[in-house]
Amino acid sequence: MSGTIHISVRSLVEHVYRSGSIDSRFRSQATMHDGTRIHQMIQKTYQETDRKEVYLRAEIKAEDLSFIIDGRCDGLLFREDEVVIDEIKSYSRSSEHIQQGGYPVHWAQANLYAYMYAKDNNLHKITVQLTYVQVETLEKTFFRRRYSITELDSFLGKVIKDYSPYANLLHELRKKRNESCKEVAFPFETYREGQRKLAGAVYKSIYDKKNLFVKAPTGIGKTISTLFPSVKAIGEGHLDKVFYLTAKTITRTTVEDAFKKMHACGLCMSSVTITAKDKVCFKEKTTCQMEYCEFANGYYDRINDAILDILTNESGITRDVIEIYAKKHTVCPFEYSLDLAYAADCVICDYNYVFDPRVSLKRLFEDQKKSTALLVDEAHNLVDRGREMFSSSINKNTFLELKKEFKGINQAIFDAAKKLNAWFLLLKKEHPEQQEFILSRIDTDLVDSLSEFVEITEQFLATETSQTLLESYFLVNHFLKVMEFLDEHYVIYVEKVKNDILVKLFCMNPSKLLQQMGKGYRSKIFFSATLSPLTYYQDILGGGEDDYAVSIPSPFSRDQIDVYIHPLSTRYRDRDRTKQSIVKVIQALIKERPGNYFIFFPSHQYLLAVYEQFKQLDDDTNTIVQAVRMTESEREAFLEAFQPDQTQTLLGFAVLGGIFSEGVDLIGDRLNGVVVVGIGLPQLCFERNLIKDHFNQKNKNGYDYAYVYPGMNKVFQAGGRLIRSEEDQGTIVLIDDRFLQGKYQKLLPLEWQPFTLG
Structure with a gap:
């Protein structure tokens, strides 16, 4: 039975060519936006006949599999005697750090675009250009290669060959999964009273692409009653992936046990549990640097084999299982679990991997979301967790401590911290009698000072280390990010705590942002024994008028x-x-x-x-x-x-x-x-x-x-x-x-x- 694998150019080449180590050393927020800025800058230099962000697509047959590969190339340049594919890359280090002749993964990406365009337009020859731009100096380095269509065809064959073991495994696993999802029976002799109604409501919601709010009594078996219909929906082709979101570690064990029962009934479906980094880290300190951690050093050289190994041999990929295979392949267990999340059929994790803008799984593309359902367990907890995710605060003592630490060490950081500390002192002086009070808006002087602090801090952290400064940097960055969310659902308040003074952007109603972060998924199922009154939870969790709601009576006497x-x-x-x-x-x-x-x-x-x-x-x-x-x-x-x-x-x-x-x-x-x-x-x-x-x-x-x-x-x-x-x-x-x-x-x-x- 042949199958089709749809993959982006970038995902394909990163899988085949990624190498090196995990390095969680400081990366400035500015550099994360530099890519877009640099791309736009280079694209503005293109000639009138040149094109930018060109969508390209190819269908390739390889043995029993067909590959649909697509993506957008940065530039398509038309010169007198040649067509040039331009791939733009920004970098923050000095030019001597650019690998001689460019990086293989970048060449691979550009070469695939070149193949697609040449094939579609019957070109015998095409030129590939890598354009590297240093983000601060704007120094440009160009590398060019000219290929024949035969060379590119051969190159594509090698990439597909290297990717095929993983593609074939996924295809075989999904074929078995889909067949078993159709055949698997409910893993208990009978449904408890109310279970069938709940399972039916979940299936219908997924089928109809609706959200569902469920109040179902404790002890009814909500975990299996939401998972089982989701499994059936996968078998019928309505879903490809499920996220089971929980607030507490203890609940995840119940989900893992439900999968064990279904596996015993013949289900062939993989689930992976994501455990917080600080809990699963093998080292004494959670320092993801190659010099300190052997599990970070060379991680990308070993991760593909580690993923193939675990997916070939395991279905229920729990924390214990991940730790065994992580030690076997010497890979970071936390990053391993994240990489597995994109391959697994069900991901069991905390709410924040979907709803928190700071930590959500960013590589889950929009088209994947359309075939993904979210099962939100103990959904009553998401109200306060949502408020927490979308709120942020800064306080005076943070900058007072920095002022002390950097006095005589770094004048720029000292001055920036001093200015912010002074702003808080002035605020305190202006409200001498009030312990808590509301601000109508954020002072522009504060925003300017915080932005200046971020810029100065980035320059220092690019070459030096300071844990206090790093934590303060992330605190300020989050505050500035949350400022972008400010609307009628927020209030800005100030609180005096002993000698300290705090400014908080407080999200009183998380409904809009929860709705926004959950946008694009086929269906969201919110359930709890205590989702009462239902109208309150529908309102505050971002429900809409078209959502379904069901209240299951207790099956117990x-x-x-x-x-x-x-x-x-x-x-x-x-x-x-x-x-x-x-x-x-x-x-x-x-x-x-x-x-x-x-x-x-x-x-x-x-x-x-x-x-x-x-x-x-x-x-x-x-x-x-x-x-x-x-x-x-x-x-x-x-x-x-x-x-x-x-x-x-x-x-x-x-x-x-x-x-x-x-x-x-x-x-x-x-x-x-x-x-x-x-x-x-x-x-x-x-x-x-x-x-x-x-x-x-x-x-x-x-x-x-x-x-x-x-x-x-x-x-x-x-x-x-x-x-x-x-x-x-x-x-x-x-x-x-x-x-x-x-x-x-x-x-x-x-x-x-x-x-x-x-």
Whole structure:
């Protein structure tokens, strides 16, 4: 069975000719824009008859495969006796660093364009020119070669031959994948109630090229119910790729397990998990330089073999699998996972690889997006994560520290930092009484000073190193980048913190930018057990009028869960007064119903206050407490303590909205109950009040958007740890008098009603 591979000229030659090492040393933002500037500068010198940015395309047959190769050449020059393909390249180092005669990868790119044009226009000879331009001096270096069509034909054959092992492997894997996607059965004997409805809604959304918002109860099996229809959509030719996006590492394991089950049922489909660089790095310091790291040194000389090896032998490419093959081939495990992401059928990763403009996978071209679906798990988390991605701040102390560090070392940096520090001091002086206040716009003097700082810093970092300066540089660059996003969804505010003063570009409503970053994908599926109310999440996650929405009822019996509400005040002013009563509620519960319990609190401080009170009155019950910062092994040990059929009660004190309140599966008797103290409202603060005021001005309930919905979401997530299967049973205790108010009762899940008043 023959197949067609569509690939750009640049991707093809980079695969065949890339070589050398990873080097994450400083690259200025300016040089990233220099390419466009240099191209335009050279193209302006072309004669009237010359052409620029010429689209070229060729179809090549090679054994069982056909290749469609296309791209745009920089220049097509017509001279008296020759046609010239011009390939323009900018560089920032001195001219002696240009490889004698030009780089093979650049020649290869230009040669393929030359072949395409010569073939289309029946030329026997054509000239190829490499034009190198130094970005600062504008010094030009030209290399020229004249080829016959026979030579170019032979060259193309060699490139295709070198690329063919990878192309053939991908083709064979995708052929098997498509056949297996059609044939594979649902990896469980039956669908749980509601699962079929969810899977059907996901498939229809992908088929119709629509976005879908899903509220589906905890324990229904949302992971397999969204993955399985996506697999079927691949088999039917509607999709070629899936991104499964998560907020937490622990959730990724569930996705990997779902693939294991489908692989056991005959699925031939590759998935790769991307783990953060600092977690997966083999070295003591994350320094990607050839002199320090053997996994960076010569990375591009070995990566093609590493990719062929792992794709030939593995389907579920988890962190552990990547580490094994990365050590075998001596390649950086993080960069390896990114390169694999472009070849794999499913990419399991954090939200930011798609939505964050700083780190998104840039090489996923628009035509690939059209056949890609995004499965956004625990989508309620994307609201605050979106705000975080699209906000930025700078502060006075950053420049004060730089001023101290560079005094007598570098006058230009010292002066730039001094000027910025002075701007903050003046701002502080102009608002002596206000701790927080809003700016109507960004002062042009600040923008000029920040831009000047970036320019001076780039010059220094091009030859010198300073970690403090590098971090400050990226901070300022991000601030300037976010300034481009400023609109009605933003507010610029200033906050004084002790001796420091901070200016923040705060994204109150991330909907527009989330929509923009997700543009071009065939379908986006947002799902969560706590996507409630659905209209709120559709609004704030960038939904549109044509999007689909579905709410799946719980498949579990109401008899599986007993819900109690104890109307004690957990308001800040009453906490000291009611903490002993809360302890008595917990004691009465475990006396009547011994077992394993989570006790959730809205803050760590509140948790410790009640915990200390509990230990004073009961030092015999086994207790474990969530620490402020826990390593992965400490988290695992915390959860491992919840074992079934224990003879003694265990209480796990944890924080609402924290690492243990979602994405945790303690099935059966590992968890017998959940106590939620408070309604989870975020602490009253300046930012939350800005969000409230913003949505009030949009004729929406700002208090609900800023406080109630995010707070109750944490409550639902915590309670959702309890019932994970048809066999689970347990108790939920809600402690707060506000749970009896109509506003909050309306938000409670149906399966939590009716409740017993404690």
